[in-house]
Amino acid sequence: MNSAHSSCPAHASSPPALFRLLPVLFLFSMAAGLLAAEHPNILWLTSEDNGPHLGCYGDDYATTPNLDKLASKSLVYKTCWSTAPVCAAARTTIIAGMYPTSLGAQHMRSTTHLPEGLLMYPQYLRRLGYHVHNKGKEDYNLHKPKDPTFPGTPVWDKNDYSKRDKDKPFFQIFNYTISHESKLRTRPHKQVHDPAGVRIPKHHPDTPEFRQDWAQYYDRLTEMDAMVGAALDKLEKSGEADNTIIFYYGDHGSGMPRHKRWPFNSGLHVPLIVHIPEKWKHLRPEDYTPGGTTERVVGFVDLAPTLISLAGSEPPKHMHGKAFLGPHATPDPEYIFGFRGRMDERIELVRSVRDKQFIYMRHFMPHRPYGQHVQYMFQTPSTAKWYALHEAGKLTPETDRFWQTKPAEELYDLHADPDEVINLAGNPAHAETLKKMREALIDWQTETGDLLMAEHDLHARAADSTPWDMAQKLPLDEIQNMARLASGMRSDATPTLVEGLSHTEPVVRYWAALGFHMRGQLAVREHAELLRKALDDEWPTVRLAAAEGLAHHGEEADRDAAVRVLLDSADAPEDGNYVTMLALMIIDDLDDLMKPHVEEIRGLGKEDETAPSRTRKYNQRLHDKLAVDLGYGK
DSSP: OOOSSOOOOOOTTSOOHHHHHHHHHHHHHHHHHHHHHHSOEEEEEEESSOOSOSGGGTOTTOOOHHHHHHHTTSEEEEEEEOSSSSHHHHHHHHHHTSOHHHHTOOSTTOOBOOOTTOOOHHHHHHHTTOEEEEESOOOOSBOOOOOTTSTTOOSSOSSOGGGSOTTSOEEEEEEEOTTSGGGGSOSSOOOOSOGGGOOOOTTSOOOHHHHHHHHHHHHHHHHHHHHHHHHHHHHHHHTOGGGEEEEEEESSSOSSBTTBTOOSHHHHEEEEEEEOOGGGGGGSOTTOOTTEEEEEEEEGGGHHHHHHHHTTSOOOTTOOSOOOSSTTOOOOOSOEEEEEOOBTTBOOOEEEEEOSSEEEEEESOTTSOTTOOOTTGGGSHHHHHHHHHHHTTOOOHHHHGGGSOOOSEEEEETTTOTTOOSOOTTOGGGHHHHHHHHHHHHHHHHHHTOOOOOHHHHHHHTTTSOHHHHHTTSOHHHHHHHHHHHHHOOGGGHHHHHHHTTOSSHHHHHHHHHHHHHHOHHHHHHTHHHHHHHTTOSSHHHHHHHHHHHHHHSOHHHHHHHHHHHHHTOOHHHHOHHHHHHHHHHHHTTGGGGGGGHHHHHTSOOOOTTSOGGGTHHHHHHHHHHHHHTTOOO
């Protein structure tokens, strides 16, 4: 990949570096001075953990007068996806203009690097003369790169737009956390929206806890709406309103369970309202009508290139997203894409595709239930109640599905089934749609270099470079194909899984071993000898995948050997953060098999001090859960 700048060798006869640079600085300074007159200001108003539950999206229960007023003079996007159903991964998509699945940055609060020479979008806007400020969260899964054009300058400017050099156009973010998941469960709470009037989606049970959490969510949206109103008033009083393009969007679906963290439409569908004032009408799309709607499908990966297009520049070629506004707007795409990786302490791997009517989901770990125990999620009253009803056997098939394991594929007609409860993947009438969307996903994974790898493997293999650069040297097509084969559950895949266990690429071996576990007892016992051999693999994730299958489905001696591998892989200071997390997750699923080993589990090291600080706490959360399950907690 080409870097943003080329370099040339220095020569003795060349003038000093400063003098060579002066003409460039002069021209850049002139361009920046002209931009205030030639380029629009851009204001982003963002809110956390909310889907399109607004009056302007047809929700009669919502009370959102300020956003409804903004929508009445703006363009409302009917189908915008956050690309990821959780904040850090969604913001990473935005800041890079690239899919985190290609950067090794798809896991919640993981930390990695962009390829050398690539920048975050505010840095590209600064090069175009913009003052860039973010008043709110950053929370990216990427280290911030340094821009050689502005040595020592941080990604974001220190002050908001009111304190900028008035000769510069501004890009400003105001981010509102009042609608965040944590705000749905604060008690006591003075109820404003009547819980009796809330609509309960078909995938949720109708209980007082769900009604209160949903009603409180709408109360928080009203509070958020007032904050948006204040920001718009501030813009108006600044005298910049007629010169400013305004975006409002939510950062992913609602904070309710099965919405946040899950790449269903309920977890990815967000509101997007764009106001382009008359002065900048030449930057509007053809279907822009004040108060109108657009059918164009948009993903968060498209936001960065759209900003750069609005600023008058062609978006960088490395960005996966496509501009949907400005002089470099692209045709309406047929599909948008989403993903899920690890969420806090629970490992998962899902990809989603949506067009204007259908959503297709592909599960690469169908053996794990949707509703894995994420400690933070279980603090919400509705989540805890939902799980208690599941344990008591008091749920309907539709509402109990969240606690079950998953099919490899799901397909939903969002026009007929907006709550996504009728899986059409096995319906012959929709076979062609299923095939088309499956192929679209495969094409996307191939084109973008989707890293279907365990988190340890990402970081171990990219130790001296970046996951993106590392992927260029991997047999990525073979890895992706084995992941599809292993998780697809076809009975005729077994011979290929056997071959995969002896592949030279450890990630292929990992998926092959996991494929036997996914197929259950018969497959594991028929190939126990191969899996026993894999317990001694040089690569830890391969050992753990084999151990998971043998511990769940093997004969007694194989179970004992698998448990030994798991315990030997679960000491964080010795085995590393990501290997330990995977081992503890597997241990947590084994319950009675682990009870004889309680004292050993209690004595395991819980923190890898070499790991990013944001992920160290997750192993402790798994230990907290084990303490309860195995009976040695408080």
